[in-house]
Each structure stands twice: as structure tokens, then as C-alpha cells.
Amino acid sequence: MLIVETVGRIRREFLVKGKAIKEIARDLGVSRNTVRKVLRSGATAFEYERTVQPRPRLGQWIGELDRMLLANEAKAARERLTLIRVYEELRALGYAGSYDAVRRYARRWREGRVSRSVDAYVPLSFAPGEAYQFDWSHEIVVLNGATTTVKVAHVRLCHSRMFFVRAYPRETQEMVFDAHDRAFAFFRGTCTRGIYDNMRTAVDTVFLGKERVFNRRFAQMCAHYLVEPVACTPAAGWEKGQVENQVGLVRERFFTPRLRFKTYAEMNAWLLDRCVSHARAHRHPELGDRTVWEMFEAERPHLVAYAGPFDGFHSNPASVSRTCLVRFDNNKYSVQARAVGRPVEVHAYAERILIRQDGALVADHPRQFGRGGTVYDPWHYVPVLARKPGALRNGAPFKDWALPGSLGRIRARLAGSADGDRQMVDILAAVLTDGLAAVEVACAEALHNGVHSSDVVLNILSRRREPPNPVSILTPAALTLRHAPVADCGRYDSLRRTVNGAS
Structure with a gap:
């Protein structure tokens, strides 16, 4: 194979120095046909490739090797065998050739697969407030000391590229509702169209084309926020490519190295701060003179006004x-x-x-x-204690029950009494009718007076209750006084004289 230096020298010897082909061939040690080929083609480099690659040992194993490479490619990335492992398995089946032959074939096999799978796409453009994209990702964090896989909801405004992320334990429908509400509250509005994949929490049935039957509750949420949902074509992630790219960016910038938090609330507060700081620090991909946050502020007036939280259960x-x-x-x-x-x-x-x-x-x-x-909520079991006061001592709902203030001190003092459980149950039952605040005030007054029995507490409660409003009696119109009565004792004397005279 001719190297580039030899080709360049042949061209210079002939075109610059005017030497004959025979002389050039003799000086450079190449054939005259090679010199003619270089001069006639005008090329400055030559590469040799075999049109047919002989595989005397691999030939009969190509079918088996194709099957092994295809099965290996279908596995998850972390479970795929290295090429040397594929070669070892092929050797175990009886292949006697070299590893290099397997490696060369596998390289050409992969190149052919890539050339067949690569597609071209049309870049998308969105007006302010036109659309947002939604997706989920799975990330690994250390939560309260335990390694945990969390589900991260991603919402991205297509025009400004502003994004919102929040972590959840699940991908269930109530989590979808909560993620939308928190994102729209953060954006202070929403877009007229939402772009989704065909997740089961949103889509019940997928028809040909863009026709979908959306889940009833999901459709209610979209109607509440005045959003038109649109589902992507199956296996066409480029239709929501912005949020797909966001998943990789957030994983690289936010979740690497592995995050460590005690609670989801602490982690989500940190993620929200990172979303804002990232938007303020990075330029918009199309308008490089403005940051993502500046584009977001400009897009806000075009968003549909936030309609308040959806009852997403x-x-x-x-x-x-x-x-x-x-x-x-x-x-x-x-x-x-x-x-x-x-x-x-x-x-x-x-x-x-x-x-x-x-x-x-x-x-x-x-x-x-x-x-x-x-x-447990111990207050749910207080009515049952009226029939079984002994359960207050050993009942599972009442273990480590911290009663507030004076109510807790009353319970501590009644613990030593023979009928302390019964008295405490009477006081707790009063909470259901009079309220916790009123009972606590009554307990505080009883303790101030040096007593702690239930009778005293209930007596204080009864004295503190407001008297009921008097019942008003409607007077018929015929009995209504038309003239206010006048106090006149002479009228009484005249009645006495009349009675005495009649007698």
C-alpha cells in the first residue's frame, strides 16, 4: 500500500522536476504501473480494502456468532458480556479460530447495526407558553442512611427551557398530580399543551397515530389547569427530546456524586434551589446572549394563569x-x-x-x-375506652402517647390511683365534646387548685360552658300590643272599688 509521502514524491518528481516514469520507478523502487496510477488518478492518498474478507475458520460459526451478538445487545448495559467473553463462549462451542477474527467481525456487525438504526429528525420550535414536556427518571440516593431508588418527575417549558424536578417514592397517579401542581405553582402558570409519553397513569388506550384514550382522572387534572394533553408516538422519544435530554443533564449535574439526605422534603428543597441556580447561570441554547432564567421571566406573561391546586388523589x-x-x-x-x-x-x-x-x-x-x-391516631380509640377503660394502659394506640401540657400532667398524677384509668378516660371523653383547648384549660385550673380528679375537671368544664341561647317564642300578630302599657296604680284601686261594690 502506498503511503502518503511516496505519492507526494511521485507527483513532485514528475510534475515539478520533469522526470520520466521509468526513472521515477527506478529511484523509488515501485513499478511503472504504480507511477502511472498515481499520475493518472490525481489522488494524493490511496487506501486498500478487501472486497471479500476470507474467514476460513470463522465462516461456519458466523450464524452462531450473530445470534450471540444479537442476544448480548438485547441485555441491559450492565449485564452485557464483553467481547472477550463472547469469544470464550464461542470457543466452548468448538470454534478454533483467533480472537482477532471475532473482534473484526463484531466491529463490522456493530457498524452495520448503527447505520441501520440511526434516523434523522426535524428540530422543533415552540412559542412562549405553547407547550411543556413531562417525564420520569430513576435515580439512586442515600436517604436516611439507606441506599434508595427514587422516582424523579421532570417538567420542562419548551420555549424558555426552564425546568422543575421533584423526587418521589413512586410513579403512581397521585404523584403525577402532585408533581404537576408543584411545577405549575413554581412557574406561576402553565402552557396550553402538555407533551407526554404513553405512561399508564395518563393513557388508558393507544390507537394508531395520535389518537389516545386518556385516564379519566388525568383528563380531569388537565381540564382543571386548562391543558391539552398530547401523547408521543410509541418509541419516538425525539418528540419530547428536551425533557429526555434534561434527564441526562439532571443525573450528571444534580445526582452525581450520590446525594445524601434525611427526608424527601429536604432533598426536594435542595433540588428546587439547584433548578433556579442552574437556570440563572446557564445560557439559553438558542439565544446565547440571555440566560434560561431571563427567558423564563419573559415567558411568564404568556403562561395560562395558575388555577390553584387540583384535588389530586x-x-x-x-x-x-x-x-x-x-x-x-x-x-x-x-x-x-x-x-x-x-x-x-x-x-x-x-x-x-x-x-x-x-x-x-x-x-x-x-x-x-x-x-x-x-x-395510629389515639383519639380515634377514645370512644372505645368508655367501655374498656383498662385498654388505656396496654392499648397499642396509646403507647408513647404524649398528651399536651396540663392534660399530660393530669394523666401522670392519675397513674398512681386505683381508678386512675377510668378517671382519665372520662377526661379524654370530654375532649370529644368540649374540645382539646377547653379541657386543657380546665386541667390547668384543677392543678392550680391542687386537685386532679376527673370530677373536678368535669365540674370546671360545665361551669365554663356558655349558657344556651334562650328559645324565642313567636307572638301572633293578634296578640301584639299596639300601645305600650303605662304604670298606673289608680287603675288597680278602681278595679277594687268595682269588685267591692258588686259584692
Whole structure:
């Protein structure tokens, strides 16, 4: 194969010095045909490639090697075999050739796959307030000392490139609702169109083209915020390429190295600060003289006004056990004792669990995301204590129950009494009718006077209750006085004279 220096010298010897082909061939040690080829082609470099690559040993194993390379490519990146491992497996099947032959074939095989899979795309442009894009990513953090995979919601305004990220334990529908509400509250508005992939929390049915049947609750959320949802074509991530690129950027800039936080709230506050600081520090990709934050401020007047929070819960029917517990998402939550025996409806929010029965709220708890946990509200069990006061001492809901202020001091003093549990139950029952503040004031007054019995506390409560409003009696119009009566004792004397005279 001719090197570039030899080609250059042949051209100079002939075109500059005027030497004959025979002389050039003799001086450079090449054939005259080679000299003629260089001069006639006018090329300055020559490369040789075989049109047919002989594979005397690999030939009969090409089919098996193709199958192994295709299966290896279908695996997750961290599970794929290296090429030397593929070669070793092929050797185990009986291949007697070299590793270099396998390596050369695998390289050409990959080049052919890439050339067939690479597509061309059309760059997209969006007007201010026209569209936003939404997507999820999975990131690994250390949360309260434990390595945890969190689900991160990404929202990106297509015009200004301003983005919002928030981490959640799950990708469930109530998390989708919460992410949208927090993003729109941060943006102080939303766009007229939202671009999504075909996630199950949003799309129920995918038809040909752009036709979709959106989930009923998801459609309600979009109607609340005045957003038109649009789902991408399956396997066409370029239709929401901005948020796809954002996933990689956030993973590289925010989650590397691995984040360490105690709670989700602490992590999400940090992420929000990073979103703002990144937007203030980086230039807009199309308008390099302005930052992303400046473009965001310019886009804000074009956003649809924020409509307030959407009641974004996931509803699930449930039954109440005789221990006043409702099971939801592998955990148990207590409800008011009056709810036992009838079905309830669990409203699961991103951070809270509300339980309703016939429209009335019977429980409100912080949401748990572990397994096998039980969340008690001791006040739910106070009506049961009226029948079983002994349960106050050993009941699971009352363990480590910290009562506020004077109410807690009353309980501590009654603990040594023979009927202390019964008296404390009477005081707790009064909270359900008079309210916690009133009972605590009554307890404080009783302690101030040096007593702590339930009778004294209940007596103070009864004295503090406001008297009921008098019942008003409507007087018929015929009995209404037309003239105000005048005090006149002479009228009484005249009546006496009349009576005495008649007698």
C-alpha cells in the first residue's frame, strides 16, 4: 500500500522536476504501473480494502456468532458480556479460530447495526407558553442512611427551557398530580399543551397515530389547569427530546456524586434551589446572549394563569376491621371508631392519606411507604375506652402517647390511683365534646387548685360552658300590643272599688 509521502514524491518528481516514469520507478523502487496510477488518478492518498474478507475458520460459526451478538445487545448495559467473553463462549462451542477474527467481525456487525438504526429528525420550535414536556427518571440516593431508588418527575417549558424536578417514592397517579401542581405553582402558570409519553397513569388506550384514550382522572387534572394533553408516538422519544435530554443533564449535574439526605422534603428543597441556580447561570441554547432564567421571566406573561391546586388523589375502596384499622398499600391506618362495620373510601395523596365514609372525613394520616407499618391516631380509640377503660394502659394506640401540657400532667398524677384509668378516660371523653383547648384549660385550673380528679375537671368544664341561647317564642300578630302599657296604680284601686261594690 502506498503511503502518503511516496505519492507526494511521485507527483513532485514528475510534475515539478520533469522526470520520466521509468526513472521515477527506478529511484523509488515501485513499478511503472504504480507511477502511472498515481499520475493518472490525481489522488494524493490511496487506501486498500478487501472486497471479500476470507474467514476460513470463522465462516461456519458466523450464524452462531450473530445470534450471540444479537442476544448480548438485547441485555441491559450492565449485564452485557464483553467481547472477550463472547469469544470464550464461542470457543466452548468448538470454534478454533483467533480472537482477532471475532473482534473484526463484531466491529463490522456493530457498524452495520448503527447505520441501520440511526434516523434523522426535524428540530422543533415552540412559542412562549405553547407547550411543556413531562417525564420520569430513576435515580439512586442515600436517604436516611439507606441506599434508595427514587422516582424523579421532570417538567420542562419548551420555549424558555426552564425546568422543575421533584423526587418521589413512586410513579403512581397521585404523584403525577402532585408533581404537576408543584411545577405549575413554581412557574406561576402553565402552557396550553402538555407533551407526554404513553405512561399508564395518563393513557388508558393507544390507537394508531395520535389518537389516545386518556385516564379519566388525568383528563380531569388537565381540564382543571386548562391543558391539552398530547401523547408521543410509541418509541419516538425525539418528540419530547428536551425533557429526555434534561434527564441526562439532571443525573450528571444534580445526582452525581450520590446525594445524601434525611427526608424527601429536604432533598426536594435542595433540588428546587439547584433548578433556579442552574437556570440563572446557564445560557439559553438558542439565544446565547440571555440566560434560561431571563427567558423564563419573559415567558411568564404568556403562561395560562395558575388555577390553584387540583384535588389530586387516587381513590380506593376499603373495609374497616374491628380494631378500627384500614389496610392500604401494605400498611394500616386507624379510623374513628364510629366507622367500624361499614366500607370507606381511601383518598391517597402524594404525602397524606385521607379516609372518608359517606363523604365525612374519618381519618387523616401522613402517608407511609414501607411495608407492614401501622399508623395510629389515639383519639380515634377514645370512644372505645368508655367501655374498656383498662385498654388505656396496654392499648397499642396509646403507647408513647404524649398528651399536651396540663392534660399530660393530669394523666401522670392519675397513674398512681386505683381508678386512675377510668378517671382519665372520662377526661379524654370530654375532649370529644368540649374540645382539646377547653379541657386543657380546665386541667390547668384543677392543678392550680391542687386537685386532679376527673370530677373536678368535669365540674370546671360545665361551669365554663356558655349558657344556651334562650328559645324565642313567636307572638301572633293578634296578640301584639299596639300601645305600650303605662304604670298606673289608680287603675288597680278602681278595679277594687268595682269588685267591692258588686259584692
